[in-house]
Amino acid sequence: MRAAVVIATKDLRQRLxxxxxxxxxxxxxxxxxxxxxxxxxxxxxxxxxVGVVVQDRGELASAFRAGLSGPELxxxxxxxxxxxxxxxxxxxxxxxxxxxxxxxxDFTRRTLAGLPAEIQVLSSTNARIAGxxxxxxxxxxxxxxxxxxxxxxxAMAAGSPSARLDALESAATQLRIPEQAVNHPTGAKxxxxxxxxxxxxxxxxxxxxxxxxxxxxxxxxxxxxLDRMAAAPLRPSTILIGKVxxxxxxxxxxxxxxxxxxxxxxGADWGGPTGVVALCVAMSLAIVALSALVIVxxxxxxxxxxxxxxxxFTLAVLGGNFITVSAEPxxxxxVALLTPNGWALRGFLDLATGARSAGNLVQPVVSMLIFAxxxxxxxxxxxxxxxxx
Amino acid sequence: MSILAIARTAGLRIVRxxxxxxxxxxxxxxxxxxxxxxxxxxxxxxxGVVAEDDGPVSSALVAQLRANRSLLVRxxxxxxxxxxxxxxxxISALIEIPPDTDASLRRGATVQIPVYANDVSQNAQAVDxxxxxxxxxxxxxxxxxxxxxxxxxxxxxxxxxxxxHAGATIPAVAVHDIVVDTKSKxxxxxxxxxxxxxLVLFVFINSLAAGAAMIETRRLGMYERIAAAPxxxxxxxxxxxLVYVGIALTQSALIIFVGALLFGxxxxxxxxxxxxxxxxxxxxxxxxxLAGTLFRTPEQSxxxxxxxxxxxxxxxxxxxxxxxxxxxxxxIGHLTPQAWAVDAWTELLSRGGTLTDITRQLIVLIGFAxxxxxxxxxxxxxxxxx
Numbered sequence: 001m002r003a004a005v006v007i008a009t010k011d012l013r014q015r016l017x018x019x020x021x022x023x024x025x026x027x028x029x030x031x032x033x034x035x036x037x038x039x040x041x042x043x044x045x046x047x048x049x050v051g052v053v054v055q056d057r058g059e060l061a062s063a064f065r066a067g068l069s070g071p072e073l074x075x076x077x078x079x080x081x082x083x084x085x086x087x088x089x090x091x092x093x094x095x096x097x098x099x100x101x102x103x104x105x106d107f108t109r110r111t112l113a114g115l116p117a118e119i120q121v122l123s124s125t126n127a128r129i130a131g132x133x134x135x136x137x138x139x140x141x142x143x144x145x146x147x148x149x150x151x152x153x154x155a156m157a158a159g160s161p162s163a164r165l166d167a168l169e170s171a172a173t174q175l176r177i178p179e180q181a182v183n184h185p186t187g188a189k190x191x192x193x194x195x196x197x198x199x200x201x202x203x204x205x206x207x208x209x210x211x212x213x214x215x216x217x218x219x220x221x222x223x224x225x226l227d228r229m230a231a232a233p234l235r236p237s238t239i240l241i242g243k244v245x246x247x248x249x250x251x252x253x254x255x256x257x258x259x260x261x262x263x264x265x266x267g268a269d270w271g272g273p274t275g276v277v278a279l280c281v282a283m284s285l286a287i288v289a290l291s292a293l294v295i296v297x298x299x300x301x302x303x304x305x306x307x308x309x310x311x312x313f314t315l316a317v318l319g320g321n322f323i324t325v326s327a328e329p330x331x332x333x334x335v336a337l338l339t340p341n342g343w344a345l346r347g348f349l350d351l352a353t354g355a356r357s358a359g360n361l362v363q364p365v366v367s368m369l370i371f372a373x374x375x376x377x378x379x380x381x382x383x384x385x386x387x388x389x
Numbered sequence: 390m391s392i393l394a395i396a397r398t399a400g401l402r403i404v405r406x407x408x409x410x411x412x413x414x415x416x417x418x419x420x421x422x423x424x425x426x427x428x429x430x431x432x433x434x435x436x437g438v439v440a441e442d443d444g445p446v447s448s449a450l451v452a453q454l455r456a457n458r459s460l461l462v463r464x465x466x467x468x469x470x471x472x473x474x475x476x477x478x479x480i481s482a483l484i485e486i487p488p489d490t491d492a493s494l495r496r497g498a499t500v501q502i503p504v505y506a507n508d509v510s511q512n513a514q515a516v517d518x519x520x521x522x523x524x525x526x527x528x529x530x531x532x533x534x535x536x537x538x539x540x541x542x543x544x545x546x547x548x549x550x551x552x553x554h555a556g557a558t559i560p561a562v563a564v565h566d567i568v569v570d571t572k573s574k575x576x577x578x579x580x581x582x583x584x585x586x587x588l589v590l591f592v593f594i595n596s597l598a599a600g601a602a603m604i605e606t607r608r609l610g611m612y613e614r615i616a617a618a619p620x621x622x623x624x625x626x627x628x629x630x631l632v633y634v635g636i637a638l639t640q641s642a643l644i645i646f647v648g649a650l651l652f653g654x655x656x657x658x659x660x661x662x663x664x665x666x667x668x669x670x671x672x673x674x675x676x677x678x679l680a681g682t683l684f685r686t687p688e689q690s691x692x693x694x695x696x697x698x699x700x701x702x703x704x705x706x707x708x709x710x711x712x713x714x715x716x717x718x719x720x721i722g723h724l725t726p727q728a729w730a731v732d733a734w735t736e737l738l739s740r741g742g743t744l745t746d747i748t749r750q751l752i753v754l755i756g757f758a759x760x761x762x763x764x765x766x767x768x769x770x771x772x773x774x775x
Contacts, residue, residue, distance in 0.1 A: 018689070019689070020688060020689040020692045023696060024692045024693075024696060028696035028699075032696075032699060035703050036703070038718055039703070039713075039714040039715075040714075092569045114560065116561075117562050118562065118563040118565045119562065119563075120565045120567055121564055122567050122569050123566065124568065125571065126570070129515045131566065136515075136518025136519055136521060136522045139521075139564050140525055142561070143528075144525070144529075145562045146529055146561045147528065147529030149562075150529055150530070150552055150559065151536035151537065152536075153555040154534065155541045156541075157537070157551045157555055158537040158540075158543045158548050159541045160540055175532055177525055177532050178498070178528055178532055178535070179450070179499070179500050179524050179528030180500075180501050180502065180524070181517075181520045182501045182503055183504050184503045185505070185506075185507075186472045186475050186476055186483075186507060188472070188476035188507065190507050191507075205696070305688075305691070309411070309412070310411050313411075313412075317419055318423075323423065346477075353477065354476075355473075
């Protein structure tokens with residue numbers, strides 16, 4: 001074991017002398033995580049400025065206008081009265097307003113007379129969500145008006161005499177739609193962008209160390225130092241363990257530093273260090289297993305480079321390091337859980353959203369360890385053939 | 390002639406590398422598919438439904454939710470599983486239809502439909518609004534059926550059928566959505582979004598990574614050997630540049646053809662698109678050659694290239710539209726060539742732009758290319774003549 005540690009220390013020292021190790025292991029992931037945190041700073045809250053043009057003087061128009069400023073919508077919209085539809089359209093186009101409502105002339109009269117009537121919602125193709133929300137606000141208002149008209153029409157269709165029409169209309173205004181969607185919090189913490197992408201980037205760049213051990217191995221073979229090691233009383237697996245041990249230390253240190261700095265300075269939160277450390281250790285072991293696999297399957301330094309890059313990018317794309325995999329189609333989510341980084345990110349996601357039960361941590365850690373054992377096992381079996389003199 | 394020979398040799402060395410093939414062809418296509426699949430669904434809001442009641446009135450509500458075109462409805466076996474899906478952002482909200490919904494509505498009671506969503510997000514408001522309007526529309530039918538039953542007699546079910554029929558025939562207060570502008574600042578969704586942004590991202594990253602080949606050439610002393618022949622430094626520089634432009638163009642062509650043939654991507658005005666692809670190839674070539682003259686080892690070049698390419702891509706709007714980021718970030722983003730290229734593609738794909746509409750972007754990109762190429766050519770010439 002001592003020999004393996006000596007080999008690992010030497011590899012690590014060599015690795016750290018190269019400036020790209022610092023760039024890939026620390027600067028790049030931190031830069032990307034910080035960028036993402038700044039880019040999505042405003043995405044966590046939603047408030048919109050809506051314009052309202054009331055061309056009708058009737059009671060329904062007043063009710064609509066009052067509803068917009070009511071307590072239910074206070075947190076969601078700020079209402080600005082606009083003189084005419086043309087100005088409102090211009091302001092929506094200029095993004096001064098996120099959307100606007102127009103209640104046309106005669107809206108109340110037409111509605112009460114049972115004639116077709118409409119509320120117009122002006123929106124921009126560049127503010128689609130605001131448009132959808134505005135449209136839904138108008139629909140909610142229209143729904144109650146329509147429900148009352150529908151109630152009267154249904155009662156008439158069910159045989160109510162036409163002499164009772166006025167009485168029915170009067171009674172219908174007292175009705176309230178008997179189904180209400182009521183918001184309940186899930187009890188989970190809101191996922192911050194940085195809490196997902198800081199570990200995503202830390203893992204992505206740590207994955208690059210998959211090729212480090214292999215390159216150093218073949219460089220030693222080229223320079224003849226490997227033969228000299230083989231002459232010493234060392235088992236082939238000791239050399240392999242020494243090589244991959246440096247990968248373990250490097251990737252673990254890199255991930256913990258990036259994740260730690262993101263927690264301290266960028267507001268990422270995973271609720272204490274235990275889970276974070278467990279996930280990083282398990283992920284580092286998976287990276288170690290992959291490094292060993294690359295060494296035993298590649299025949300040249302170029303092949304190490306090629307295999308390493310392919311593994312890094314395939315895992316990163318499928319595992320969800322670039323795109324929040326949970327938002328993807330269900331199939332993508334299942335594919336992500338075939339990768340160790342997909343499991344690590346699932347673990348970080350659970351920690352970040354407050355699901356901190358042991359089960360939420362054990363499943364990803366065990367899955368990564370199983371991956372490491374299978375891949376590492378293949379590497380060890382093959383190492384006898386490859387490393388034996 | 391010597392320029393072509395130098396370009397051919399350098400080109401062959403890069404193409405024979407199978408990793409290059411992976412990065413040039415397979416990876417961009419995989420990423421286009423993944424990103425395209427992810428963003429193609431963003432127009433519809435993913436919601437979950439737990440139907441704890443299977444009576445006809447509750448089932449009709451679920452059916453109405455499914456019929457809402459702004460919602461993509463998935464079933465969940467229980468509230469716990471559904472809430473986990475909300476927490477993991479797999480769905481934006483979970484709608485629970487409580488066990489006695491049907492009976493309560495028939496009885497004349499008011500039913501609350503719990504909607505579980507994350508506290509605050511842009512999406513949450515849109516989700517809330519979409520769910521409210523569907524529940525409201527369904528509730529209107531129930532209200533009408535109950536009202537008719539009380540006022541005119543008959544059964545609830547018969548009156549519900551009457552309400553459905555009346556709802557389809559009487560004029561209702563409508564909500565008329567008017568989009569006031571047609572020119573979008575965003576790329577279209579789906580593959581039309583992922584293909585052009587990934588073209589910008591990968592052509593740049595690949596060109597940068599190809600700088601490794603130039604470092605290898607330097608390390609092997611091949612430039613000295615070429616220089617020993619009656620070849621001017623200028624020919625070597627031009628030969629190298631030809632390779633980098635060639636690589637960038639080949640990759641662009643591949644992404645464009647695969648995008649058009651497999652995913653039906655419409656690349657906009659052909660003349661303008663061609664001009665943009667060529668200009669972007671020049672920017673890539675300049676960046677690649679700069680990487681080739683700047684770094685000492687091929688490893689440095691490839692690893693830093695990837696990091697730099699991704700960071701610039703993020704800043705420049707390849708990963709998300711710059712329209713959604715704060716103004717300061719948008720301004721910083723436009724210090725990268727990527728932002729100008731993505732802007733130009735947006736103009737071509739979303740607004741039917743022509744060559745004249747992207748002149749400004751092309752001029753800026755040519756400026757970037759000139760700076761990068763000039764610096765790298767000077768560095769390369771310097772290393773050749775000293």
